[in-house]
Amino acid sequence: MPSLGRLHLITDTRPGRDPLAVVRAALSAARAELVVQVRVEDSATDREAYDLARRVLALCTSYGASCLVNDRLHVALAVGAAGGHVGADDLPVAAARRVLGPTGVLGATARAPGTAGEAVAAGASYLGVGPCHTTSTKTGLPDPIGPAGVRAVVDAVDVPVIAIGGVTAARVPALRAAGAYGVAVVGAVSAAADPALATAALIEALTC
Ligand SMILES: Cc1ncc(COP(=O)(O)OP(=O)(O)O)c(N)n1
Ligand SMILES: Cc1ncsc1CCOP(=O)(O)O
């Protein structure tokens, strides 16, 4: 399995956004270091998810970057993505592992050491841990766990921890100091005036 990239860009497909333009800009800055996770609204059809994932994967492939699909593992398999990401409302991790097979990249959401350990035992190859900070991109989330919460999970598992939720370049050093392998972002890139510049700043912060 190729090593996991440290910067995960999650697509923002809310109305009025242009996820492909953002992915193009981010790839131009991060190139093979980027992981793009295709995430669509729950209301999107499988056909819409498939069409976006196919386009994102083609862009990623041209830069040697990886593409994952959130929630809809059948879409990940259908387009030939590297893997997928599941959380509490999705397939259980063990079932997701069976769907993706032994070599697929499988991310699982966790915010506490206990559930993190269970996810790894069930087959997760990385963990998305958060929300680390307040986010305006997703509603209904529990309180942020901060870098200390990230550290607690990092100490409990032996897979890469990807910190998520309100991550900005300025917040990366504290998350890395807490042991995060990398970060996942929506707004820090998608809402930036210059998504390529914002991506470059995140990569710079991750490589310091
Ligand atoms: C890297 C990463 N971490 C966490 C999540 C959140 O997944 P989930 O809890 O299933 O919530 P949705 O994204 O499906 O709304 C993620 N997607 N990626
Ligand atoms: C999908 C998801 N899960 C936890 S926070 C989040 C969204 C993160 O978005 P942002 O980087 O804009 O805070």
Ligand SMILES: [Mg+2]
């Ligand atoms: Mg999910």
